[in-house]
Amino acid sequence: MKYFSMNQQEKAQLYFVVVIFINLSILSVIGVGTLIGVKGYVSDTKFTYETVTCCGSICSKCFFTLHTFSTVLPWVCIVVLLLGTYKAIYKVLFMLSRNYRFVRFITPLSIENHPTLKKTLTEMHHYSQRIVLYDSESLSAFTLGILKPTIYLSTGICSQLTTKELLAVILHEIHHRKDMTPLKLFVMQLLYSFNFFLSINHYLLNLYSASSEKAADDTAISISKEPLELASALVKLSKSKTKATLSPLAAFSGGQRVVEERIKRLLESNTTPHYFNKIEFYLSCLLSLFFAVTIWFSLFHKPFIHAHASGCRTMSCHMPVCG
Numbered sequence: 254m255k256y257f258s259m260n261q262q263e264k265a266q267l268y269f270v271v272v273i274f275i276n277l278s279i280l281s282v283i284g285v286g287t288l289i290g291v292k293g294y295v296s297d298t299k300f301t302y303e304t305v306t307c308c309g310s311i312c313s314k315c316f317f318t319l320h321t322f323s324t325v326l327p328w329v330c331i332v333v334l335l336l337g338t339y340k341a342i343y344k345v346l347f348m349l350s351r352n353y354r355f356v357r358f359i360t361p362l363s364i365e366n367h368p369t370l371k372k373t374l375t376e377m378h379h380y381s382q383r384i385v386l387y388d389s390e391s392l393s394a395f396t397l398g399i400l401k402p403t404i405y406l407s408t409g410i411c412s413q414l415t416t417k418e419l420l421a422v423i424l425h426e427i428h429h430r431k432d433m434t435p436l437k438l439f440v441m442q443l444l445y446s447f448n449f450f451l452s453i454n455h456y457l458l459n460l461y462s463a464s465s466e467k468a469a470d471d472t473a474i475s476i477s478k479e480p481l482e483l484a485s486a487l488v489k490l491s492k493s494k495t496k497a498t499l500s501p502l503a504a505f506s507g508g509q510r511v512v513e514e515r516i517k518r519l520l521e522s523n524t525t526p527h528y529f530n531k532i533e534f535y536l537s538c539l540l541s542l543f544f545a546v547t548i549w550f551s552l553f554h555k556p557f558i559h560a561h562a563s564g565c566r567t568m569s570c571h572m573p574v575c576g
Contacts, residue, residue, distance in 0.1 A: 261468035262432075268461035269437055272454065275541075276444035279451065282549055283334050286327075326551030333548075337447040344446040348439065352397060362386045362408065370411045373419045383430065384423070386411065392493040394422045396429040399436050409493075414486055421483035424473035434465055453541040456534060463511045470515055484519035487512060 364371050364386055374384070389407035392414075396402050404426045411419060429435070441461065445454045474480040491512050 261464045261471055265432075265461055265464035265468050268457050268464060269441065272441050272444065272457050272461065275451065275453065275457075276448050279448050279545060279548065280444075282545075283330065286549075287331060287334065326547070330548050330551045333450060337449055340449055341443055341447040344443060348442070355397070359385070359387045359405075362388055367408065367411050369414070369416055369419060370406065373416050373423065377420065377423070392490050394426055394490075396426050396435055399439050402430040402433065402435050404430055410490075413489060415482070417477070417479050417482040418486040418489070421473050421477050421479055422486050424476050425469045425483065428469035428472040429465070432465070432468075434469075437465075438462075450544050451541045453537040456537045463514070466511060467515060467518065470519065474519070480519040484516050487516050487519070491516075 364374060364384075367386065370386060383401070383403045385403055385405050387405060387407060390409045391407055392410045393405070393407040394410050396404050404423065406423070410422070414422065441454075441458055445451075445458060448454060470483060473483055477483070491509065
């Protein structure tokens with residue numbers, strides 16, 4: 254039986270590719286433009302400074318010109334690049350250190366002492382690798398690890414869920430492990446931090462996270478054939494004090510709204526596709542396009558603007574000309 258008409262995995266892959274393409278394109282433009290034009294930016298800045306200053310004063314006519322504005326723009330772009338680099342480095346260090354601290358202080362427990370989990374893994378013995386049980390009363394199940402993703406299950410979730418519910422949750426996390434979801438989220442969040450000025454990134458990351466979760470749900474019920482058991486597990490997780498997260502790497506989980514959508518999809522076989530906010534999407538596209546065009550123009554404006562401002566350069570004080 255086919256439970257869902259939409260292929261959520263393909264949608265997740267599409268969002269991932271779009272995020273990569275947009276951000277790498279912007280980074281390429283900034284990188285190439287900066288490397289090619291940095292020498293010219295320095296000479297233009299020096300010329301503009303000599304142009305707008307005279308006898309210790311500033312020539313207002315020469316200062317408020319398109320040429321002066323176009324001289325400042327590349328430096329603004331370079332500052333944005335440096336700020337994005339700082340944010341990306343900080344993001345990488347933060348995520349890696351957070352995950353390291355989490356794994357470091359975890360003491361794996363023996364599965365033999367937890368009958369429900371042992372029974373579940375016995376039924377799916379070929380999936381039992383890279384599953385770590387740790388002591389916690391919270392209802393937590395997530396996949397963690399960039400290159401070698403591992404599934405982490407809390408003792409709380411193993412004691413609160415039935416065997417079939419736990420099976421569905423594990424199958425859900427197995428999809429994330431096989432699909433390398435933590436790695437994809439890591440790359441996308443890195444690019445999101447680098448190009449922090451692109452508002453479309455946040456929108457696409459939320460869409461990717463939601464589609465990835467739904468794709469994992471689809472995979473779980475295609476194997477277990479128990480959509481109601483997965484829905485029941487999600488209800489229990491949503492009611493717990495600690496939210497069920499994809500992994501500590503995930504910052505764009507969509508929150509309770511996505512959980513409710515997932516439960517509805519599992520309970521209703523003929524659900525309509527999620528209606529996304531078109532206004533928000535179009536505004537994000539327009540803002541991102543505006544910043545992208547501004548960056549491109551600031552780095553490659555030479556063919557469109559005269560190299561020097563006419564009437565503002567003289568061999569002596571140009572106050573009679575510009576005043």
